[in-house]
Amino acid sequence: MVTPTRDRQPKVQVRDLSIHYGGKAALAGATFEIHEHEIFGIIGPAGSGKTSFLRAMNRMDLFNPAMEVGGEISMDGKDVRKWKNVYALRRRIGVVFPLPVGLPMSIYENVALAPRLGGTRKRADLDVIVERCLTRAALWDEVKDRLDSLGSLLSGGQQQRLTIARALSQEPELLLLDEFSIAVDPVTTMKIEDVLKELRQELTIVLVTNLVQQARRLADRTAFFLTGELVEVAPTEDLFTGGASDERTTAYVEGRFG
Amino acid sequence: MFEATELNHRNQRTEKLWRLLFLMMTLLLILPVAVILTVLVVKGGPSLSIDFLFTEPTQGMTAGGILPALVGTVWLVVVALIASVPIGVAAALYLSEYAPDNWLTRIINLAIINLAGVPSIVHALFGVGAFVAFFRFGTSILAASLTLAVMTLPVVIVSTREALKAVPQAFREACWNMGATRWQTIRKVVLPNSVSGILTGVILEVSRTAGETAPIMFTGAAFFLPFLPQSVYDQTMALSLHLFVVSTQVPDVPEGLPFGVALVLIGLVLSMNAVSIGFRMVLRGKKKW
Numbered sequence: 001m002v003t004p005t006r007d008r009q010p011k012v013q014v015r016d017l018s019i020h021y022g023g024k025a026a027l028a029g030a031t032f033e034i035h036e037h038e039i040f041g042i043i044g045p046a047g048s049g050k051t052s053f054l055r056a057m058n059r060m061d062l063f064n065p066a067m068e069v070g071g072e073i074s075m076d077g078k079d080v081r082k083w084k085n086v087y088a089l090r091r092r093i094g095v096v097f098p099l100p101v102g103l104p105m106s107i108y109e110n111v112a113l114a115p116r117l118g119g120t121r122k123r124a125d126l127d128v129i130v131e132r133c134l135t136r137a138a139l140w141d142e143v144k145d146r147l148d149s150l151g152s153l154l155s156g157g158q159q160q161r162l163t164i165a166r167a168l169s170q171e172p173e174l175l176l177l178d179e180f181s182i183a184v185d186p187v188t189t190m191k192i193e194d195v196l197k198e199l200r201q202e203l204t205i206v207l208v209t210n211l212v213q214q215a216r217r218l219a220d221r222t223a224f225f226l227t228g229e230l231v232e233v234a235p236t237e238d239l240f241t242g243g244a245s246d247e248r249t250t251a252y253v254e255g256r257f258g
Numbered sequence: 259m260f261e262a263t264e265l266n267h268r269n270q271r272t273e274k275l276w277r278l279l280f281l282m283m284t285l286l287l288i289l290p291v292a293v294i295l296t297v298l299v300v301k302g303g304p305s306l307s308i309d310f311l312f313t314e315p316t317q318g319m320t321a322g323g324i325l326p327a328l329v330g331t332v333w334l335v336v337v338a339l340i341a342s343v344p345i346g347v348a349a350a351l352y353l354s355e356y357a358p359d360n361w362l363t364r365i366i367n368l369a370i371i372n373l374a375g376v377p378s379i380v381h382a383l384f385g386v387g388a389f390v391a392f393f394r395f396g397t398s399i400l401a402a403s404l405t406l407a408v409m410t411l412p413v414v415i416v417s418t419r420e421a422l423k424a425v426p427q428a429f430r431e432a433c434w435n436m437g438a439t440r441w442q443t444i445r446k447v448v449l450p451n452s453v454s455g456i457l458t459g460v461i462l463e464v465s466r467t468a469g470e471t472a473p474i475m476f477t478g479a480a481f482f483l484p485f486l487p488q489s490v491y492d493q494t495m496a497l498s499l500h501l502f503v504v505s506t507q508v509p510d511v512p513e514g515l516p517f518g519v520a521l522v523l524i525g526l527v528l529s530m531n532a533v534s535i536g537f538r539m540v541l542r543g544k545k546k547w
Contacts, residue, residue, distance in 0.1 A: 063431060065359060091437030101432040104451055104546035113446060114436040152547040163432070170436055 011036040011174065011204045012057070016071035019052045026052040029071070030230040032223055039196065039205045041219025041236060043212055043252070048225035050208045054176045057206075058093050059086050075174065091118060094167030098179035100159035102151035107143050110151040110162055114170035129169055136199070137165035138191040156183040164192065175199070178208045193218055212253050216240050224249045298524060302517030310518060314484040319504055320511050324519055329486050330399075330494030331526070334474060335467050337403035337490055338410065343460055345407075346414030353415070354422040355440055355448065374412035378472040381409045385477040400490040402478025409473055410463050417459025421452040426547070454541040461534035465527040471498040481507075497523045
C-alpha cells in the first residue's frame with residue numbers, strides 16, 4: 001500500500017519549526033516535508049507537539065496570544081505567515097480536532113456554511129456538496145431524512161463525522177486530522193479510513209493519531225514526535241518492520257512505551 | 259450496628275442552624291418588595307382608572323390623570339434605547355469578539371466600570387453641559403434621553419458581553435478554521451445564538467431607565483406641561499418626576515394620587531421585567547447545545 005511519493009513536489013515544507021506557549025516549548029526545531037497526495041502520519045505520545053504543528057499550519061496562533069511560532073511552514077513554497085489573507089489560507093486547509101463541534105444550526109447548514117461563505121449560492125449546488133461530504137464522512141445514511149435538525153444535538157460520534165463533513169465541504173487541498181476517530185465507533189472509523197484512502201487522489205492529508213495501527217493502515221510516511229522533538233520521518237512500513245533509525249521509534253511503535 | 263456519635267448530632271444541629279439563618283436573610287430580601295407592592299396596591303389601587311391613565315392632570319395637579327407623564331416616559335425610554343442599544347451592542351461585540359488584550363482594551367474596560375459607578379446626579383449635570391448647552395438641544399426629550407443613554411450604556415455593554423460569552427469558544431474556532439472572518443462568524447454563529455440574551459439585557463435596562471429621575475430633571479423633564487410632546491425637541495412630563503412633584507412639591511394633593519402614580523410606574527417596570535423573564539424562559543426552552 002505504500003505508493004512511491006519521494007519524487008513528488010513537496011506540498012508542505014517545515015523548516016526549523018519551534019512553537020512556544022508563553023515561553024514553554026511545545027515543539028523545537030522540527031524540519032520535514034509533506035508530499036502532495038500522500039497521507040502523512042504523525043504519531044507520538046501526548047505532549048509531543050503533534051497538535052501544535054497543526055495549529056501553526058492553520059495559523060491558529062492568531063487565536064491564542066500566548067502561542068509563539070518560530071521557523072517556517074510553507075505550503076506550495078509560500079510561508080503561511082506571509083499570506084496576507086489568512087482567511088484564504090484557511091479555506092484551503094480543512095481541519096478536524098478531537099473534540100467534535102456540531103454548530104448550533106441545521107445539519108444541512110453545518111455543511112453548507114463553508115461553501116456559502118465561499119460564494120456558492122445555488123441551492124442545487126449546495127445540495128450536491130452537502131450530500132457528497134456527508135456521504136464521505138459516513139454520516140449521510142443516518143441523517144439524510146432529518147437534515148433540518150440541529151447539528152449540535154447529534155451524538156458525539158455523529159458530531160465528529162459532521163465535523164469531518166464540514167472540513168471536506170470547503171474543498172481543501174490539505175486536510176489536517178487530529179485524532180479524528182476518538183469519538184467514532186470502530187466500524188464507522190474503518191468506513192472513514194476507506195474514504196481517506198480514496199481522497200488521497202484529490203488532496204494531501206496529515207493524520208495525527210494516537211493509534212499506531214491507524215497510522216500503519218493509512219499513512220504513506222510517518223513522523224514520530226516525542227516531547228517536542230521530531231525523532232524521525234520515514235516510510236510507514238519501514239518504521240513497523242524494524243527499519244526505524246532511532247531506537248525510541250521502534251520502542252514506541254512496538255508499544256513498549258507511550 | 260452503626261450509631262451516630264455526639265459529634266454527628268452536633269454537626270447536624272449546626273447544619274440546620276446555618277441553613278435557617280441563610281433562609282431568614284433571603285426572606286428579608288422579599289420583605290421590602292412585598293411591603294412596597296402591598297402598600298401601593300392598597301393605597302394607590304382606588305385612584306386607578308381608565309380616566310386616570312388617559313386624561314391630563316387638572317387643578318394644579320391635584321386631580322385628573324397622568325397621560326402626559328405616561329406618554330413622556332415612553333418617549334424618553336424609546337429615544338434612549340435607540341441611542342444606547344446600537345452603540346452598546348457594537349462596543350460589546352468589539353470588546354468580546356475583536357479586541358486584543360492590550361493597554362487600550364484595559365483602559366476601555368476601566369472606563370466602562372467607572373461609567374457604571376458615576377452617580378446619576380452627576381450624569382444629569384453632564385447632560386446639561388453636553389447635550390442641553392454644548393450641542394444646543396435645549397431642555398428636550400433628546401437631551402434627556404441621551405443623558406439616560408450615556409448612563410445605561412455600561413449596563414447594555416456588560417449584559418451584551420455576558421450573552422456573547424455564553425456562546426462556546428469552540429463554535430467560533432470551528433468557524434474561523436473554515437476561513438470565516440470574525441464578522442462572518444458573528445453573523446452566522448455568535449449573534450443568532452446570543453440575540454435572546456442580548457434582548458433580555460436590553461429590556462432589563464429599559465425598566466431601569468423608566469424609573470430614573472435625576473438625569474432627566476434638568477435636561478428635559480417638565481414640572482407641569484399638560485400637552486403631549488410632538489417631537490424630540492419638546493420638553494415633556496415623566497412619571498418618575500411627576501411622582502416626585504405630586505408627593506413633595508404640590509400642596510393639597512389627595513393621598514391616593516401619588517400612590518396611583520407610583521403604582522403605574524412600578525407596573526410599567528414589572529411588566530417589562532416579566533417580558534424579559536419570558537424571553538429567558540423561551541431561551542431556556544429550546545436549548546441548542
